[in-house]
Amino acid sequence: MDPDLSALDAYLDERDADGYLIDADSEDSDQYYLSGFDAPDPFLTLYDGETHLLFPRSLEYGRATREARAETVQRYVDFDHAELVEEFGPEEAVSHVFAAFCESYGVESVAVPPRFPLKTADSLRARGVEVTADTDGIVTEIRATKTDEEVEHVRTAQRANEASMAAAEALLRDASVTGEGTLEYDGETLTSERVKEEIEVTLLRHGCSLDETIVACGSDAADPHDRGSGPLSADEPIIVDIFPRDKATKYHADMTRTFCVGDPSETVREWYDLTERAMDAAFDALEPGATGEDVHDAVCDVYEDAGMSTLRSDDRTETGFIHSTGHGVGLDVHELPRLSPAGGELEPGHVVTIEPGLYDPDVGGVRIEDIAVVTEDGYENLTDYEKRLVV
Amino acid sequence: MDPDLSALDAYLDERDADGYLIDADSEDSDQYYLSGFDAPDPFLTLYDGETHLLFPRSLEYGRATREARAETVQRYVDFDHAELVEEFGPEEAVSHVFAAFCESYGVESVAVPPRFPLKTADSLRARGVEVTADTDGIVTEIRATKTDEEVEHVRTAQRANEASMAAAEALLRDASVTGEGTLEYDGETLTSERVKEEIEVTLLRHGCSLDETIVACGSDAADPHDRGSGPLSADEPIIVDIFPRDKATKYHADMTRTFCVGDPSETVREWYDLTERAMDAAFDALEPGATGEDVHDAVCDVYEDAGMSTLRSDDRTETGFIHSTGHGVGLDVHELPRLSPAGGELEPGHVVTIEPGLYDPDVGGVRIEDIAVVTEDGYENLTDYEKRLVV
Numbered sequence: 001m002d003p004d005l006s007a008l009d010a011y012l013d014e015r016d017a018d019g020y021l022i023d024a025d026s027e028d029s030d031q032y033y034l035s036g037f038d039a040p041d042p043f044l045t046l047y048d049g050e051t052h053l054l055f056p057r058s059l060e061y062g063r064a065t066r067e068a069r070a071e072t073v074q075r076y077v078d079f080d081h082a083e084l085v086e087e088f089g090p091e092e093a094v095s096h097v098f099a100a101f102c103e104s105y106g107v108e109s110v111a112v113p114p115r116f117p118l119k120t121a122d123s124l125r126a127r128g129v130e131v132t133a134d135t136d137g138i139v140t141e142i143r144a145t146k147t148d149e150e151v152e153h154v155r156t157a158q159r160a161n162e163a164s165m166a167a168a169e170a171l172l173r174d175a176s177v178t179g180e181g182t183l184e185y186d187g188e189t190l191t192s193e194r195v196k197e198e199i200e201v202t203l204l205r206h207g208c209s210l211d212e213t214i215v216a217c218g219s220d221a222a223d224p225h226d227r228g229s230g231p232l233s234a235d236e237p238i239i240v241d242i243f244p245r246d247k248a249t250k251y252h253a254d255m256t257r258t259f260c261v262g263d264p265s266e267t268v269r270e271w272y273d274l275t276e277r278a279m280d281a282a283f284d285a286l287e288p289g290a291t292g293e294d295v296h297d298a299v300c301d302v303y304e305d306a307g308m309s310t311l312r313s314d315d316r317t318e319t320g321f322i323h324s325t326g327h328g329v330g331l332d333v334h335e336l337p338r339l340s341p342a343g344g345e346l347e348p349g350h351v352v353t354i355e356p357g358l359y360d361p362d363v364g365g366v367r368i369e370d371i372a373v374v375t376e377d378g379y380e381n382l383t384d385y386e387k388r389l390v391v
Numbered sequence: 392m393d394p395d396l397s398a399l400d401a402y403l404d405e406r407d408a409d410g411y412l413i414d415a416d417s418e419d420s421d422q423y424y425l426s427g428f429d430a431p432d433p434f435l436t437l438y439d440g441e442t443h444l445l446f447p448r449s450l451e452y453g454r455a456t457r458e459a460r461a462e463t464v465q466r467y468v469d470f471d472h473a474e475l476v477e478e479f480g481p482e483e484a485v486s487h488v489f490a491a492f493c494e495s496y497g498v499e500s501v502a503v504p505p506r507f508p509l510k511t512a513d514s515l516r517a518r519g520v521e522v523t524a525d526t527d528g529i530v531t532e533i534r535a536t537k538t539d540e541e542v543e544h545v546r547t548a549q550r551a552n553e554a555s556m557a558a559a560e561a562l563l564r565d566a567s568v569t570g571e572g573t574l575e576y577d578g579e580t581l582t583s584e585r586v587k588e589e590i591e592v593t594l595l596r597h598g599c600s601l602d603e604t605i606v607a608c609g610s611d612a613a614d615p616h617d618r619g620s621g622p623l624s625a626d627e628p629i630i631v632d633i634f635p636r637d638k639a640t641k642y643h644a645d646m647t648r649t650f651c652v653g654d655p656s657e658t659v660r661e662w663y664d665l666t667e668r669a670m671d672a673a674f675d676a677l678e679p680g681a682t683g684e685d686v687h688d689a690v691c692d693v694y695e696d697a698g699m700s701t702l703r704s705d706d707r708t709e710t711g712f713i714h715s716t717g718h719g720v721g722l723d724v725h726e727l728p729r730l731s732p733a734g735g736e737l738e739p740g741h742v743v744t745i746e747p748g749l750y751d752p753d754v755g756g757v758r759i760e761d762i763a764v765v766t767e768d769g770y771e772n773l774t775d776y777e778k779r780l781v782v
Binding site for chain 1: 453614
């Protein structure tokens with residue numbers, strides 16, 4: 001994929017910086033996006049209209065010359081690293097190498113991402129290179145708008161996601177209930193861990209990996225970041241939130257469903273219906289020109305009108321709607337744009353989740369999440385999975 | 392686990408810094424180690440003899456008060472965040488919150504990790520807090536020495552690793568060979584991807600996850616970081632390098648074997664024997680008081696005596712022994728200590744890989760890797776897996 005970096009050119013122009021510099025491994029999505037290279041150890045990418053890479057060792061050098069989307073690829077040894085170590089010691093030597101690398105392209109000032117490593121920045125500054133933290137995260141901003149190819153990558157990951165959600169739902173549907181109200185499957189207690197394993201194996205078979213999955217029941221489900229553990233219970237809401245990454249493309253999908261085996265309480269039924277309405281309101285607001293805040297407000301309106309707390313009505317609440325409405329999805333599972341009070345204008349090509357939810361330790365949690373792409377005249381929902389509380 | 396932070400106290404004393412500050416999510420192992428808290432979004436940990444956490448939102452707050460190994464847990468709202476946003480805008484407001492957080496503990500100067508985010512550092516500096524990048528990575532250094540509990544975590548991950556290696560070896564052993572020399576299993580071409588899937592599913596069943604695995608054959612294997620892809624061939628070396636993370640403990644294991652289905656070339660046989668000898672030499676050198684450089688030199692000696700290139704004999708070589716001998720393993724799969732020219736003194740509790748290897752695009756690659764812990768009087772090899780080239 002050839003990204004459109006014209007916004008980066010304009011950014012450097014506007015700030016009068018000679019280049020944009022990243023020091024990270026390719027787990028950093030800005031690094032992967034800008035360098036077009038996948039490496040497990042940190043390396044430098046300098047963009048000055050062209051892209052230049054610098055590697056510590058020869059190890060990645062050969063592969064980078066073949067694979068990276070870069071005009072030049074160099075290594076420390078190309079800047080007399082060994083001699084500099086002799087003269088200055090290993091720490092200071094690297095700062096001389098970095099400065100020489102910048103100097104070789106006539107770069108005397110760089111903008112860098114907000115989370116750029118302080119040590120590298122201070123090293124460059126000590127050698128006279130001007131380093132300014134880019135408070136906007138310009139490459140992160142550019143990544144928010146997806147090409148058609150990137151949207152297809154998300155769609156592919158979402159198909160795998162749906163297969164794994166179906167596998168999880170099937171386990172729950174086929175579970176029996178013990179006298180104590182615990183779920184059983186195949187003669188064994190059905191746990192969060194067992195359902196997650198089923199999800200993860202299904203994703204692996206579909207070419208996806210993931211670090212974590214949420215299968216959270218009861219009070220676990222009342223904390224949106226609790227991954228869930230232990231036996232699953234009947235009559236209680238079970239939140240299943242799956243956010244896999246396609247191994248081939250590195251793009252993510254993201255989807256949540258809330259299931260209940262047996263008979264949910266009246267409160268949970270009400271929360272589920274309310275959350276579906278909040279979701280509809282969010283989608284009604286989702287279009288280019290609207291802001292992320294508009295979409296978030298639509299959800300807060302539905303919840304607050306029904307008497308629920310939100311962070312908008314009470315910024316210290318620990319129950320009710322206690323997170324934002326959604327986030328961008330791409331190389332990172334959480335990226336721009338924000339569907340939150342800080343969310344700016346939406347544009348065609350933005351891929352976002354819509355994920356309203358309600359939480360209370362005394363009730364549990366309910367969350368429903370789809371993933372969609374903003375289009376020229378509205379949005380396309382990329383999710384193809386039924387919403388149904390009772391399985 | 393309660394880490395021994397006396398070295399951090401001494402470090403702060405020596406540098407006359409009031410505190411040590413980390414700004415990262417818990418994927419950053421220093422953050423996870425120091426805070427004792429697992430969270431997907433960045434938060435601040437300030438250590439001044441006690442541990443203090445600061446979270447942007449309420450979302451993690453409740454769980455952190457219950458789970459984190461910290462004396463105090465706070466959130467932006469506790470420092471008048473909303474009012475500061477009104478007055479200064481969102482960017483500058485955060486810098487006021489950070490400075491107020493430090494000030495509330497009387498902290499006017501902090502040491503920070505080398506990869507501490509520049510924007511946070513510059514924000515604190517603008518508010519009068521002195522910020523110095525810790526060139527040594529003191530928490531990373533402390534993590535290098537494992538407690539008995541941590542060694543057990545690695546051992547448990549290594550048992551899972553061995554199960555997945557056995558699954559991979561079984562696939563290769565049971566493969567048949569087509570007329571064109573390609574491996575087949577169950578009537579289908581046996582690919583790197585298929586073997587990796589088997590490894591990953593086995594690891595999941597054993598409570599481990601991993602982002603990547605290497606199953607590299609032929610010229611793929613000549614690049615130590617190539618993950619491998621496509622059909623596997625008979626009579627060629629296949630490098631299988633597996634480095635899983637135990638999901639419960641977050642500790643890693645790491646092991647490599649090189650297999651050949653059929654009849655390896657004379658060169659590959661020689662390389663394999665030479666690499667086993669290099670490994671023996673490394674283990675002979677592995678003891679407390681020796682340096683990582685000593686162990687690396689032992690490997691280079693064996694290879695160079697046999698006429699092979701190493702980075703020690705030629706720092707630009709792209710064939711021969713083109714990486715270091717090993718690295719620490721723990722919360723990170725690559726951590727201190729180094730078994731390389733820069734490797735310092737080894738201590739009891741250091742968990743390291745020993746992984747000599749030889750590479751040449753015309754031959755392929757051979758690498759063998761065990762994982763061991765340095766003990767009071769030598770080392771204990773934590774690996775229980777046979778070394779055999781031909782399967």
